[in-house]
Amino acid sequence: MKTADPELMRAMNRLSVLDAIRRHGPISRVEISERTELSTTTVSAITGSLLDDGLILTRHEGDIRNAAARGRPRVMLELNPAAARVVGAKITASRMVFVVTDFCGDVLSTLTLPIRIDRQPISVIADLIEDGVRRCVVDAELSLKDVHSVCLGLPGVIEHRTGRIRFSPILKDTNVDFATEMSARLDTPTIIESDATAITLAHHWFGKARDLEDMVLISLEQTLGLGVLHEGRLFRGAGGLSHNLGDLVLGMGPDGVVRLSSQAGEQAILADQRGDGAFAEAVKLGRGMAHAQALIKAEDSQLLTAAIRAGEAIGLSIANIVTLFAPPRVILVGTSLALGAPFLKSLGQAYALAIPPSLQGVSELVFDDSNDEFWARGAAAVALYELYESPWSTTGPAH
Amino acid sequence: MKTADPELMRAMNRLSVLDAIRRHGPISRVEISERTELSTTTVSAITGSLLDDGLILTRHEGDIRNAAARGRPRVMLELNPAAARVVGAKITASRMVFVVTDFCGDVLSTLTLPIRIDRQPISVIADLIEDGVRRCVVDAELSLKDVHSVCLGLPGVIEHRTGRIRFSPILKDTNVDFATEMSARLDTPTIIESDATAITLAHHWFGKARDLEDMVLISLEQTLGLGVLHEGRLFRGAGGLSHNLGDLVLGMGPDGVVRLSSQAGEQAILADQRGDGAFAEAVKLGRGMAHAQALIKAEDSQLLTAAIRAGEAIGLSIANIVTLFAPPRVILVGTSLALGAPFLKSLGQAYALAIPPSLQGVSELVFDDSNDEFWARGAAAVALYELYESPWSTTGPAH
DNA sequence: CGATTTAATACGCAATCCAAATTAATGTTG
DNA sequence: CAACATTAATTTGGATTGCGTATTAAATCG
Numbered sequence: 001m002k003t004a005d006p007e008l009m010r011a012m013n014r015l016s017v018l019d020a021i022r023r024h025g026p027i028s029r030v031e032i033s034e035r036t037e038l039s040t041t042t043v044s045a046i047t048g049s050l051l052d053d054g055l056i057l058t059r060h061e062g063d064i065r066n067a068a069a070r071g072r073p074r075v076m077l078e079l080n081p082a083a084a085r086v087v088g089a090k091i092t093a094s095r096m097v098f099v100v101t102d103f104c105g106d107v108l109s110t111l112t113l114p115i116r117i118d119r120q121p122i123s124v125i126a127d128l129i130e131d132g133v134r135r136c137v138v139d140a141e142l143s144l145k146d147v148h149s150v151c152l153g154l155p156g157v158i159e160h161r162t163g164r165i166r167f168s169p170i171l172k173d174t175n176v177d178f179a180t181e182m183s184a185r186l187d188t189p190t191i192i193e194s195d196a197t198a199i200t201l202a203h204h205w206f207g208k209a210r211d212l213e214d215m216v217l218i219s220l221e222q223t224l225g226l227g228v229l230h231e232g233r234l235f236r237g238a239g240g241l242s243h244n245l246g247d248l249v250l251g252m253g254p255d256g257v258v259r260l261s262s263q264a265g266e267q268a269i270l271a272d273q274r275g276d277g278a279f280a281e282a283v284k285l286g287r288g289m290a291h292a293q294a295l296i297k298a299e300d301s302q303l304l305t306a307a308i309r310a311g312e313a314i315g316l317s318i319a320n321i322v323t324l325f326a327p328p329r330v331i332l333v334g335t336s337l338a339l340g341a342p343f344l345k346s347l348g349q350a351y352a353l354a355i356p357p358s359l360q361g362v363s364e365l366v367f368d369d370s371n372d373e374f375w376a377r378g379a380a381a382v383a384l385y386e387l388y389e390s391p392w393s394t395t396g397p398a399h
Numbered sequence: 400m401k402t403a404d405p406e407l408m409r410a411m412n413r414l415s416v417l418d419a420i421r422r423h424g425p426i427s428r429v430e431i432s433e434r435t436e437l438s439t440t441t442v443s444a445i446t447g448s449l450l451d452d453g454l455i456l457t458r459h460e461g462d463i464r465n466a467a468a469r470g471r472p473r474v475m476l477e478l479n480p481a482a483a484r485v486v487g488a489k490i491t492a493s494r495m496v497f498v499v500t501d502f503c504g505d506v507l508s509t510l511t512l513p514i515r516i517d518r519q520p521i522s523v524i525a526d527l528i529e530d531g532v533r534r535c536v537v538d539a540e541l542s543l544k545d546v547h548s549v550c551l552g553l554p555g556v557i558e559h560r561t562g563r564i565r566f567s568p569i570l571k572d573t574n575v576d577f578a579t580e581m582s583a584r585l586d587t588p589t590i591i592e593s594d595a596t597a598i599t600l601a602h603h604w605f606g607k608a609r610d611l612e613d614m615v616l617i618s619l620e621q622t623l624g625l626g627v628l629h630e631g632r633l634f635r636g637a638g639g640l641s642h643n644l645g646d647l648v649l650g651m652g653p654d655g656v657v658r659l660s661s662q663a664g665e666q667a668i669l670a671d672q673r674g675d676g677a678f679a680e681a682v683k684l685g686r687g688m689a690h691a692q693a694l695i696k697a698e699d700s701q702l703l704t705a706a707i708r709a710g711e712a713i714g715l716s717i718a719n720i721v722t723l724f725a726p727p728r729v730i731l732v733g734t735s736l737a738l739g740a741p742f743l744k745s746l747g748q749a750y751a752l753a754i755p756p757s758l759q760g761v762s763e764l765v766f767d768d769s770n771d772e773f774w775a776r777g778a779a780a781v782a783l784y785e786l787y788e789s790p791w792s793t794t795g796p797a798h
Numbered sequence: 799c800g801a802t803t804t805a806a807t808a809c810g811c812a813a814t815c816c817a818a819a820t821t822a823a824t825g826t827t828g
Numbered sequence: 829c830a831a832c833a834t835t836a837a838t839t840t841g842g843a844t845t846g847c848g849t850a851t852t853a854a855a856t857c858g
Contacts, residue, residue, distance in 0.1 A: 004411040005814055006845045012403040013846090030804065039848050044806065072804040072855040157757045167757035174757065214637035226723070230637065237725035238613035238629065247722045247755035249715045251650040257715070257753050316648045316656070323646045324625070324723065326636035354656050356646035358556045358566035358573065404847055405812045412813090429837065438815050443838060471822045471836045 010046075011389070013038060017046045018055070018388050021077055022104070023210070026059055028074030047077060055083045055103070079104045084148040084387060085140070087133050088380025090195055090372050091154040093118050093170045093222050096129065097372040098136035100147070101380040105205060109140035110373055119172040122181070130185045144188055148387060151191040152182065153198035153379035155223035157247075161240030163192040169223050193382050194242030195219065195375060197234055199333055200227025201385065202378025208331055208366055216327040216363075218245065218318060220334035222266045228325060234382075248317055263313035266336060268306070307343040310336070315350025322363045323356060333368045409445075410788070412437060416445045417454070417787050420476055421503070422609070425458055427473030446476055454482045454502070478503045483547045483786060484539070486532050486587075487779025489594055489771050490553040492517050492569045492621050495527065496771040497535035499546070500779040504604060508539035509772055518571045521580070529584045543587055550590040550782035551581065552597035552774060554622035556646075560639030562591040568622050592781050593641035594618065594774060596633055598732055599626025600784065601777025607730055607765055615726040615762075617644065617717060619733035621665045627724060633781075647716055662712035665735060667705070706742040709735070714749025721762045722755060732767045 016036045021027055024035065033043045050056045059076040081102035090097045096113040113132050117125050129152065137144055156168030163179020165171060182190040196219040203209040203217060213232040219225035224246035228235040236242055246261030262268050318330055336343070344367065351365065415435045420426055423434065428446055432439045449455045458475045480501035489496045495512040512531050516524050528551065536543055555567030562578020564570060581589040595618040602608040602616060612631040618624035623645035627634040635641055645660030661667050717729055735742070743766065750764065 004408040004415075006408075007814090009403040009405070009408055009813095009846060016403075028804080040805080041807085041849085042847055045846085048806090072802080074804065157755075167755075237723065238727065239725060241725040241761075243723050244755065244757070247758070248719050249753040251715065252711065252749070259755075312651065316650065320647050320719070321723075324636065324642050324720075326638060326640040328637060350651070354648040356556075356566075356643065356658075358643070359646070362640075405814090406847095408813065408846090427837075439838075440816080440840085441814065444813080447839095471824090471838080473837065 013042065014046055014050075015388055017043060018050065018079075021050075021056055022079055022205075022388075026076035026078040028076055030074065032077070053083075054080055056080050081106060084384075085142060085146055086148055086380045086383040086387070087136065087150040088198070088376045088378065088383060089129065089132065089150070089152045090198070090375040090379060091117075091125075091129065091152060091170060092195075092372075095372070096132050097376045098132045099373055099376040099380055100136055100140040100142065101377060101384070103384070105377060105381055105384055107373065107377060108142075109136055110376075111136040111139060112372065117170055119170065122171060122173055122176055122178070125171065126178075126181055126185060129182065133186060144186060147188055149189040149191060149383045150182070150186060151193055151198070151379040151383035152178070153193050153195040153375060153382075155195050155221065155225060157244045158192055158194045158197075158242045159240055160191075160193055160197070160236055160242060163190070165192060166241070167244075191383055191386065193379060194225060194227070194244075195221070195223075195379075196225025196227040196245075197236070197242055198227075198378035198382055199370070199375045200229055200378070201234060201381045202370070202374055203331055203333075203368070204229055204232075205381050206377065207370065207374070208368055209329060212327075212329055214325075214327050215329050215331065216321055216325050217331045217333065218314070218321070220264070220266075220314065220332065220336035222335075224260055224265060224314075226321065228327075230325075245317065245321075248320075250313060250316070260313055260317050264310035264317075264336070268310065304342055307339045308346040310339070311343040311346030311348075312350040315347040315352075316354045318347075318351050318365070319354030319356075322359060326359060326362055328362065329364050329366055331366045331368055333370060337367055337369055412441065413445055413449075414787055416442060417449065417478075420449075420455055421478055421604075421787075425475035425477045427475055429473065431476070452482075453479055455479050480505060483783075484541060484545055485547055485779045485782040485786070486535065486549040487597070487775045487777065487782060488528065488531065488549070488551045489597070489774040489778060490516075490524075490528065490551060490569060491594075491771075494771070495531050496775045497531045498772055498775040498779055499535050499539040499541065500776060500783070502783070504776060504780050504783055506772065506776060507541075508535055509775075510535040510538060511771065516569055518569065521570060521572055521575055521577070524570065525577075525580055525584060528581065532585060543585060546587055547786060548588040548590060548782045549581070549585060550592055550597070550778040551577070552592050552594035552778035552781075554594050554620065554624060556643045557591055557593045557596075557641045558639055559590075559592055559596070559635055559641060562589070564591060565640070566643075590782055590785065592778060593624060593626070593643075594620070594622075594778075595624025595626040595644075596635070596641055597626075597777035597781055598769070598774045599628055599777070600633060600780045601769070601773055602730055602732075602767070603628055604780050605776065606769065606773070607767055608728060611726075611728055613724075613726050614728050614730065615720055615724050616730045616732065617713070617720070619663070619665075619713065619731060619735035621734075623659055623664060623713075625720065627726075629724070633784075644716065644720075647719075649712060649715070659712055659716050663709035663716075663735070667709065703741055706738045707745040709738070710742040710745035710747075711749040714746040714751075715753045717746075717750050717764070718753030718755075721758060725758065725761055727761065728763050728765055730765045730767055732769060736766055736768055 017032055020032045020035050029043050029047055033040045056077050057080045059078060081104050083103040085100055085102055088099050094116050096115060098111040100108045102108055111132055115128060117128060133150060137147060154168055154170060157166040159166055165176045165178045167174050179190055179192045196217060199219060200217040209215040215229040217227040226243040226245040246259060246265055248260045250258045250260055250263060416431055419431045419434045428442050429439060432442045455476050456479045458477060480503050482502035484499055484501055487498050493515050495514060497510040499507045501507055510531055514527060516527060532549060536546060553567055553569060556565040558565055564575045564577045566573050578589055578591045595616060598618060599616040608614040614628040616626040625642040625644040645658060645664055647659045649657045649659055649662060
């Protein structure tokens with residue numbers, strides 16, 4: 001257990017105030033005090049220090065006061081976008097998407113590299129990522145020196161705490177200390193995070209879970225991922241290990257263990273379509289799902305069957321996740337959603353069937369088709385969150 | 400987020416010190432200081448207050464000093480057993496086990512009621528539990544007034560925070576506010592907890608997870624339960640909902656969803672044996688597993704098949720749990736372990752097969768055949784933990 | 799110009815840490 | 829054998845920092 005001292009106390013309250021300002025836009029000190037249940041005097045002290053540090057700004061104007069507004073007008077406070085910049089990235093097998101965001105998490109520049117990097121050696125991938133980060137930073141008319149930290153979201157089994165990639169479908173190697181590698185290359189602190197975890201935070205900050213403290217997110221991409229928000233914080237397994245949903249076992253088949261990834265992974269759904277040359281090409285370029293969507297619309301029976309089977313498997317797995325975490329909302333994201341109505345319908349039906357009676361109505365399913373930039377923004381949010389948490393500067397209290 | 404004030408700070412450090420004393424037996428102040436990373440002066444202040452409140456005791460004697468020990472000898476501190484008493488209970492379909500423990504969690508008296516309470520109305524069950532608690536307290540030569548709180552561990556889906564039983568195999572009714580009911584009957588604060596969660600804490604405090612901060616426990620009884628220890632604390636689902644492993648879905652069968660409980664629940668394993676009159680009687684009396692054990696030794700093929708099938712299903716499910724939580728250790732407990740070698744072997748094989756390669760070696764399986772008293776003691780530990788956490792008395796700091 | 803609401807300031811309390819003093823047992827020595 | 833030195837644990841005093849209540853200053857509307 002962490003030892004509690006005044007410093008921790010201040011760090012907690014600082015985070016609490018900063019979070020209130022981030023979430024509730026321009027906000028006055030009194031309102032912060034109400035929301036955080038901190039005394040006005042404490043809020044004043046903390047906001048004063050935040051102002052000194054340049055993390056927040058005051059805004060007198062634009063104060064749309066109520067008609068019956070009397071007395072001294074409130075001074076609105078908001079995050080100072082210029083306080084820091086971070087880079088977030090989403091790395092997949094067929095493309096990389098980078099964003100530079102300001103301190104608010106608003107995007108300053110975006111860069112998409114449609115490069116296929118299937119299981120290449122680390123050095124190659126690291127080269128590409130380094131290049132992408134540098135270019136995206138330049139696009140934002142910044143230098144890497146202006147960037148506080150970088151967060152890379154990628155699929156697989158990631159050990160967040162150590163920055164180690166235990167396994168990733170995009171890497172040939174396993175057990176790679178990628179955080180150290182990239183930090184050295186970029187000369188900037190670099191965080192490695194599961195892509196699913198990154199977009200989980202994106203939804204908590206900007207998307208469909210802003211109102212919730214508990215939530216589960218299922219990402220359906222090349223890899224099937226899981227992100228868990230528990231009591232307002234990202235939940236990772238013991239040792240900071242991220243979850244890899246595709247590794248879940250559905251049962252024993254004749255050829256051994258049947259994993260979810262073999263039933264519902266992108267690969268599994270599209271595998272049957274190899275006969276079609278154009279399709280194979282599309283898959284290779286990461287456009288497989290778009291192509292599949294067209295086939296589904298044309299009622300291609302082979303693909304329809306695969307989609308329905310996948311939906312069923314995922315529906316069951318979601319029910320299992322809900323049995324374990326009981327979140328009020330489950331958000332589904334990822335390219336596989338493009339499979340459309342048949343897929344979603346079988347998913348929903350399987351879920352409804354599989355959810356235990358005692359948990360009926362506990363959780364709602366929500367589908368989301370955010371673009372890649374949103375994922376990258378989530379990675380940036382992870383970097384920002386660690387920034388908010390850190391004590392920042394000296395934060396000298398009294399002057 | 401909780402607002403941090405000095406009171407919270409003190410509560411945290413108090414818990415930290417109290418926990419160090421609980422875990423590391425008689426311990427000197429310096430050693431507490433080293434372990435908790437609190438300054439010696441803070442430790443002295445807190446231990447002083449704990450001494451004033453009568454929660455801990457000093458022990459000068461019995462201080463086995465090193466040969467080269469010079470200088471002032473250390474004063475050893477330990478929990479004061481008489482500081483408080485709690486009652487813990489394990490409620491199953493075929494019996495109830497009660498314990499009264501002291502402040503250390505040591506058992507003062509035990510009471511086992513071999514009563515079958517299969518799905519009786521709440522009032523009947525509440526009557527029996529009330530009676531059991533009262534008798535056990537009397538056996539310890541105490542009065543209910545001397546008991547600080549009661550914790551009941553029972554199978555099913557329990558909402559710890561509210562004390563509500565959403566579903567339990569031993570109750571006919573669902574969604575019962577059992578905490579309120581029992582608190583009123585006993586006129587003592589009563590906590591409702593999942594039996595699996597209770598024994599999880601028992602293992603953390605007294606058993607096979609004393610050295611770990613992260614751990615998962617699988618309980619194989621009439622109901623299949625799950626307990627999770629995460630970063631030294633019990634992990635419960637959103638809203639404090641406990642997990643019910645038996646509800647996990649293994650796949651789609653011809654008759655709909657196949658749940659783990661239908662493959663590996665006590666009922667499922669023993670169901671095939673109905674033809675045997677003596678066996679049915681044994682099951683009804685909660686001795687089914689003991690009987691089954693005998694049959695297995697006699698190599699009854701029917702039961703062997705059922706046991707192997709069950710082991711396989713549980714092995715797969717454990718792999719899934721490990722995929723999600725990545726605990727360094729998985730502890731298996733419960734009556735079904737009595738099925739012996741064939742069951743355990745198939746379980747282990749299925750687990751080894753199903754664990755993802757990237758997580759190989761992350762987790763070790765440990766089997767434990769603790770008796771019912773240990774479960775009840777776990778429930779008592781849950782009550783004690785909440786007691787440790789609570790600010791206790793006024794805890795007046797300075798005098 | 800008074801009323802009213804917000805922000806900043808002054809004081810007291812609690813809890814941390816650091817440094818110095820105190821206490822207690824043990825070994826050593828005249 | 830008794831007084832002194834030694835060593836280590838604990839307590840005490842003082843400075844820092846935070847929160848909270850109450851008071852004072854500020855800014856706008858009626």
